[in-house]
Structure formats: C-alpha cells, structure tokens
Amino acid sequence: MGILDKIKDLSKPAVSGDQQYFQPSPTSTSLPLEQSLKRYRKQRGVNLGSWFTTEDWLATELYKHAVEPRGSDFDLARAPNAKALMEHHWDTWITDSDWEWIRSKGFNSVRLPIGYYHLAGVWPDIVKGTDYAPYADVYEGAWPRILNAIDRAGRYGLGVLVDFHAAAGAQNTDGHSGMSGGTVNFWDKSNLKSTALALRFLASTLAPNPHVIGLELLNEPKNDSRLQKWYESTIDELRPLTGPDFPIYVSDAWDTNWYAQWAGRRSDFIVVDHHLYRCFTPEDKAIDGRGHAAKLAHEFAPKFIQLCGQAPIVVGEWSAGLDDSGLPPDTPASERDAQKRAWVTAQLDLYERAAGYWFWTLKTDRPWDAGWSAYNASQAEILPASMVRRTLRQPGDRTAACHQACDAHCAYWGAHGGKPNAHVFNSAFCRGWDDAAMFLRSEGQAEIGFVTPWSRHRRDEFAQSGQLGDDAWQWDHGFEQGVQALTAQALE
Template sequence: MNGFLQRAKAELKALTQRDAEVGASGFPGHAQWQHQPANQHHDSGPGHGQHIISDPAALDILRYRYHHGTNLGSVYVIERWLHPSRFPDGAEGSSELAAVQAWVDRIGIDATKQNFEEHWANSVSDEALRWLANVAKCTTVRLPIGYYDLPGPVFTRGTPFEPYAAVYTGAWYSIRTLIQRLRAHSIGVLIDLHALPGGGNAQEHSGTNSGRAELWTSDSNRALGVRCCRFIAEDSRAGAEIAGIQLVNEAEWESEHMYEWYDECIAAVSAVDPEIPIVISDGWNLDKAVDWALQKNSIYSHPQCPVVIDTHYYWAFTDEDKAKSPQQIIGEAGTKLAQLDGKEGSVIDRGAVQVIVGEYSCVLTEDSWAKSDGIPKEDLVRQFGQAQSNRFQQRAGGSFFWTWKMDWMPGGEWGFQAKTDDGSVVPPKYALMSGDHRRGMIEKARHERDGRLHEAMQQHVSYWSGVDPNGTYEHEKFEHGWQVGYQDAFAFFEGRGTPSDKIGMLEVWVLKRIRESGYRGGFTWLFEQGLRKGVRDFYVAAEI
C-alpha cells in the first residue's frame, strides 16, 4: 500500500504541475480573508498541535522573494583590479590588507581611518540608490564584507589586521547605515563574509595576498568565523533586518572541515534567530552541496535557519571555456542548475533545496570572441546576459551580477550598470509592470480566488476518489494548504511595503510554512501539495 500511495502522490504532483502549465482557471480583500488556523481535530502526530499561520511580513518578503540584484564589490573588501585608486602610488599587493598597510605606512593610522571612512560613506550616492531601485529593479544587494569590518578588537586579535584595527572602528556603523538606506528603497542586503580569518580561498578577495586558504586548517580561525556569524545574527535580530548571512565566499574545493564548520555556524546563528536564511558556498561542487542541504532542510530536524546554496558561474577562466564559441556558451548558460532536477517539489519526502547564483558576469575570453563567426560582439553579449538572466529566474531563488562598483564605471562586461543599461541583464518581467497593470492583476486574482479554490478541491477529491476509492484522506489539509499558498503569493505580489514580487525562494518558503503549520507525519504532504497548488493558481490568475 505504501508503494501505491507513493506512486499516487507522484501522479498527483505531475497532475497539478500540468494543470499549472496549461493555465487552469479567487480572493476576497486582505482584511476580509486571512490564513485560517488548522482545526484542532487535525491529526498532526503526537505532541504537535496546529498553529496559526500569519500573513507574510515585510521581512519575509525581503528574504523569500526572487533576489534580482548585484554585488557591491570592492567597498568593504578591496580588490585592486576593480579599484586601483584605493592604493597609493607604489603600493605592493592587491588585497585589502595590502591597501591598508600601504596607506598606514604612507600617512599614518588616523589619516588612513579618515580615508577609508570617506570611501565607505561616498560609495553609494542617493542617485545610485534610486537607479538600483527604479531602473535596475534590484530587490537585493549582495554585500561582501570582511571579518575586520565587525566592531571590537575581538574580531581582529591575533590576525594580520590586528595592527590596523583602529582603521575599521567605524566600518560596521557604515555597513548598518548602508543597509538602512537600501531598505528605505525596498532593497534587501545579503551580508557576504567574503573575507574570513585565514581566507576561505587563496585569492586576494579573501582579504590578503597570502595565497593560502587557512580558514579550514586552523581551529582558531574557524572559531573566529563562527563568532563573526553569531555577531551578525545578533545585530540583525536587534534591527538590521538583513536578507541573509553568507558564511563564506567561494570556499576552496573539497576544503577540510567545511561542512562541519557550516554546521557550527548554522547552530550558532539558529540559537540567536532560526529565521535568518543562511547561505553556504557550494565549494565548486554543487551536487554535493545539494545533497547536504536536503538533509539540513528537513521538517524532521530541530528547527534551525533555512540553508541556501550559493553557486557561481563564469566562462572566462578555463582552457575548456576558451575553446568554446560565444554561441556555444550562450546555449550552455540555458542548461545550468540541472543539479536541481528531481530534487524539488516535495519537502516532506526529500527536504528543501534552494540555490542562488551569487556571482555571474557577461565576460568571455578573447579566444571565445574570436569564434563569433562575424556576429557583432554587442549582440552576443546581450544574448549571453539574457540567457543567464532567464535561466536563473526559472531555476534559482536569486542572482547577483558581479559587480556594480569599480573605478572604471560603468564596467563593460563586468559592470552591472553597463549590462543593465544595454539590456543584457534583465529583471523578471513582472518587475516591469506598471502600477495600474499590477493592481489590475491583483484585483483579477482576488476576484477569481473562490472559484479557483472550488476547482482545485474538486479536482483533488475526484482524483483520490478515483485512484483509492476506499481510502480515507484528510482533504481539509489540502484545502488549508491551498488557502495559505494563494494568500502567500497574493501578499508577495501585493508588496506589503515593497514592490510586487514572486516567491522566488519557494522551496525554503514551503519548508517554513510546513513547520509553522504544526502538521507532522500522516497527511502533512496534502498540506504541502495544496500550498504549492495555491501558489501556482495565484500566478495563473494574475497572469505572471
């Protein structure tokens, strides 16, 4: 019987997915219709009562919408190739540490502190914020920072930055101010611990030019990294309201202790606030990261922060990619994230897996451009950027172009401003809707809500009566899930103080809702499938 039920469940999922694809054909006003708590007679398993599921709050939308955005690189973690002006003439090295050393040697601690604070304060103008929000349609910025940017000597003691700690005493205040300024434009911030003690990888963007990734081989470095994560979580809970915390950027391939360290960081942050999304680096092995995240994001595990995987896509560094034509690479871009195939759609059975693309660009090598077969480069760049944008919007929970700020603005194929302005990087189509169009879609979905609920329930009950006529099912859980899902999608699209959006981080959102429902075991899968069906039905009704 269990095998039969599993097959039947799979058939139901396929049926509801097909229904969404062909556009199967409800919603009173927000004040009139709220998520309904599960009735007390619902069987949720021993020790588990049902809970009231509240409407998505503004912070939920900030964290779980589709993250269309960019990196704000080389502001709090300097890279010389992006900002050569951050180095005095004759300075050696190319990292943050090299820059601060050179300036202190040249002008002293106090003047260097003033220099850096002026740079931070002037990196993002009010005009730039308006461009991000109104032209680029950014919802989120990925903000690389270093451990040395956190306040207090505890974060630099015993590290190469200890002699320069005074330079950074105002760094976290600057970061907090930027978070608030972005939030005023409805843009969230993913805090990315780009530079960790010892380095998560051997590159300059880990903060030094050591050429070594010593985070993984040092107990003290890893312990300091955990403290950094815990501090950010505590500060966020105190009011920073960030979109998430990325534990490390581009972790070295097969780093020793990497997943054990992730476990420590997740436990530390979860003890402070289990609602903050935690982003891990896939360490250039997305398959392994997917399998690990599915285990972490289980409804049966101790409640903890939802885990999201960060992967990066570049086609400009390997001999293999140099051998490809732009047209080949454009085609390849449309196939990425296939590692998710078959891993989504049932949190109950498998756990939740969610991926964001933390970095990508429109850069190819001259070897590739030489194989363009006479097609103008600007045309191929546009096709390349759009292929990536479209694919990531289909399969990821968000994507962040590398990068926005450099001395040589607007940045060419590395520049978010340049590639947004020329149409290479495009936001989701719904982000471009006029206010009138959006309000019309909301009213249409509101009007159709009851009819769509009736149709969904009729289809659902009819299906199970056909495949298992003697079975006993708690169909009210499917109905409850549908109501929650439809209202969730409605709330995200209506905005709740933010521009309209979709639930981009759908898999971890479903995980969150199942946990909040109080259901465990038994027919909890009916709640999940109802929730997913409600979300899809709203998008069909709203035509997005």
C-alpha cells in the first residue's frame, strides 16, 4: 500500500482505565492524502495567542478581572466567576471572521497554545495534585472548545499545530507558562507525572485528527541538562500511540545548534522549533529595524540555513516587534512602520528557507499594535498582502531535467570512487519532481516543507520493490534534487 493510499482507522473502542485515552494509531507509513499534504507542506502560519493560554498584555480587558498579580491564567482561575469569565473569552476571542481573514491572507496553518489545565474536564487526573487542582471546574468546558477550534480551522483548509504552552509547575519563568511566580517547578515528580498524562492524552487523541499537523511537547522550556533525556523518554512513550510519522515538535530551548544535531540523527518525524525576537535585550533595543534586518541576513542567516539542512526546523514564534526607544521621539509613524517592514521582509526571506513559521500573534485587544498583531501589521502593510508570495508557472520537461541531473550525479561519483546507481537516482528524482508538483497543485499551493521525512517515506516504499539495495543515499540525493528542480521551475 502506497503512502498516498487511504487507510481505515482500525482502532478498537476503548475498554477501561487509561486505555480509553490511549488508542494506538495505525503503524503503516500510509496516510490519507489530505492529511499528508497538511503535515508535510511548508507551514506559513499565525499563532492564536491568548485564546486558551492567555497573556495580560494581549487580553488586557480579560485581565482586569484577574486577582493579583494579574500575570497568568492562574490569576484568572482564582477570579470571581472565573468559569463564566473564561468560557465567554473562549467563545468570543476567535470567530468565523477571524478564520476567514487568516485564510484570505494566505496562511495555511495556525499554532494553538494550550495548557495542561485545559484538560481538567476530559481527564481530571491530569490536574490532580497540581496548582490548578482547586480550580479544575473553571476548565471543564475547555477541551470541547479546543476540539471545535481544530474542526473550524480544518473547515477553512488550515492545519493546527497544538502547542503545549503551559505544563504543570511551569517549564519557564514567564506568565504564559501558566504561573505568575517566576519559578520553574516543572521537574518536580508530581508535575512530571501530570505532564506525561497530558501529553499521552493529547498524542493519542490528536494523531488521528486530519486537521492536526503536529504536537509541540513544551513551549520555551528553560534549558536544563535533563531536557534532552526528557524529550527522548517522552517521545518513546508517545510513539506507540502516534506511530513514527506523526510530527512531534520540540523547542530548541534557545540552543538551536544542539537540538538540530540531535533531531537530525533521529529517524522519526521530529521538528525543532526556534523562536526569534529582537526587541528585549539592551543590545537589541539599540538597533533599529533596518539594522536588525542587516544583522539577520549577514550574521544569523548563514548558520541558520546550515542548521535547516541538518534537521527540520521551524520558527514557531516571530513578530514585527521592535523597541522604538532608540529612535528620535519625533520619528513619524510612517518611518516606524518602514523600520518594521524592513525587519519583517528580512525575516520572511530567511524563514522561507525553513520548513515553516508562525507569526506571533493574530490579535490583541489593544487599539493598535503593528508589531505584534497580524491584523494591524497587515493594515500597515508591514506583513505582505498574502503569505503566498510566488506564483505558479508551467515547469519544463521532467525527462530532460532528470537526465541532466542523473548524468551529473553519475559523472561526479564515478570520478570520486563511488558506484552511482542511475536507476535509483532517476526513480527518486522523478518521484521528487512529481510530489513537489502535487504539493504545489494542492490547496494553498505550498511547497514540500519537510523534504527529508517525506523522502524517507517514498524511499521506504521504493525499498519494498527490492531495487534499493545499499543505495539509500542515492535515493535521498535524487529525491531532493527532483524537488528542487521542479520548485525552481514552477515558482516565480
């Protein structure tokens, strides 16, 4: 059965206990076509910040009802009438007009931050013994709304990256981790147990969902010597539930080089998430938007592009945000927007080299913020009119392109002591070309974003014919060159 063949869900009904939450996904490498296209395409998305995991500077009206120190969901959970307050917020923050706008701007996915406490209604044990245990009733209605959000996104052709933004005990010191205390208690035994239960539930529930493009294990965890081992043990627990081909995203914990090398050594679908902001440190505040654009292109980009060749990397959060304090006070708004526009253009030029990216964030409830609101950034023409910035054209002849590439491949390796296998290379090149064309013809006209995992699927299929032998590397070269050749010819 080929990767594009549709398969039936063979999961049996739940029986009892934990089994009702943990139904393994099919282990076949086959996926329904629509699901494959959504998960493997280049992701051009936007974050739905402050919908479920909230932030005081984004949802300012909501936080007027919070108790002191008014810095996290925990302070909202303890507010008077918290249940009604939160349910009203969830029901009104994102509406159909938002989904329509997201699609109209060429975004093809959203990143949806949630916390462990949003699962209190569907599985109370997840919050048992945690800070949120006394407030579990506040979140009884959260999970059905999260499922509805995923369904609504899917109806608009959008994929959903579910981001586990707030773990028990807090994985970082910021309020968006669910606590206001500024202390990381994630590593406490009871909190690790809660996190494991939450992630197992999410993985088993979300992996079969055709609109879900991945699960992010933790958002911006504070780097720790235990983190990689935790990633590995957690993934080992989740893979029997998801199969090897469900995309699991991991934060780089601000050490992209380390986690790119780690992910590149794995054979399952692991994506490294890097977040990039240039507005918080004293050094960043001293540089204007054009200066940041130049530094990004000349200093950061070469290394980042190199890392993108080692493993699938995305930029899960980025923005137009700049600290304008270094500009003269009388700088006109048009110039401030021009600085942001230069900064955004440089970022997009770079992030197109990655597997995907998500702008932070869709909206705020403040009157105007073109640095952080996609709505305002679009109105100010800081973001492009559409995230689909290239148009399709008719590609050239596949056979001629394949012959040219294969001749070069065979000539090079023949002259350097290799044993070129023209049949394997040709087969891979043509498959890469055809698949790249298929992705571009699909809804949203997105390229293959995760070329290496997709190539690995196709290579495994080809191996079943008995023709691959020891030439997996030649398949990889041919497939990637086929994708690159078609993409270069079909996009302008």
